[in-house]
Amino acid sequence: MSSELNNFSDANIPDGSPFHIHLVVSEWNLDITQSLLKGAKKTLIEKGVNPKNIKLSMVPGSFELIYGSKKAQEENPNAVIAIGSVIKGETKHFEFICNSVAQGIKDLNINSKVPVIFCVLTDDNLNQAKERSGGKFGNKGEEAAIAAIKMANFHSKQA
Numbered sequence: 001m002s003s004e005l006n007n008f009s010d011a012n013i014p015d016g017s018p019f020h021i022h023l024v025v026s027e028w029n030l031d032i033t034q035s036l037l038k039g040a041k042k043t044l045i046e047k048g049v050n051p052k053n054i055k056l057s058m059v060p061g062s063f064e065l066i067y068g069s070k071k072a073q074e075e076n077p078n079a080v081i082a083i084g085s086v087i088k089g090e091t092k093h094f095e096f097i098c099n100s101v102a103q104g105i106k107d108l109n110i111n112s113k114v115p116v117i118f119c120v121l122t123d124d125n126l127n128q129a130k131e132r133s134g135g136k137f138g139n140k141g142e143e144a145a146i147a148a149i150k151m152a153n154f155h156s157k158q159a
């Protein structure tokens with residue numbers, strides 16, 4: 001879980017064994033999202049989550065992470081992780097997708113008790129995406145897994 005720019009504390013990570021985590025993964029830029037998924041799953045299991053309690057749903061692109069995460073919330077897991085990779089092109093599509101996904105996932109967090117973790121890379125180019133999905137800046141999927149366990153624990157204490 002190391003990254004030069006990692007601001008998460010490794011300390012006080014709760015035991016993941018009670019938790020059910022639902023991963024929603026975009027197929028767009030699949031090499032990147034598969035690496036993020038691998039990092040997230042590995043970390044969840046290392047922190048005690050039972051592999052049987054990790055559910056995976058695929059969606060076509062990052063824009064669909066909003067709907068996919070909403071459907072995942074309805075199954076009442078302890079947390080959802082939305083995994084995507086948006087890479088800047090020559091048009092404004094990048095801004096529309098990034099803003100929509102960030103806003104959409106923010107809205108899901110406001111409107112449901114089930115936390116949704118934002119694991120969507122928004123990079124200028126493929127190299128930047130590689131650096132953050134298992135390269136020199138670590139794997140943001142691993143960080144998302146830690147965030148999911150911490151938020152699942154937070155939720156269980158509020159209930």
Ligand code: DLZ
Pocket residue numbers: 026028029060061062063064084085086087088089093097
């Ligand atoms: C259309 C599109 C483009 C141009 N770029 C990306 C991208 O970099 N990453 C990503 O996850 N998805 C992209 N998409 C697809 C949209 O997210 C969405 O799947 C389509 O617009 C259909 O709603």
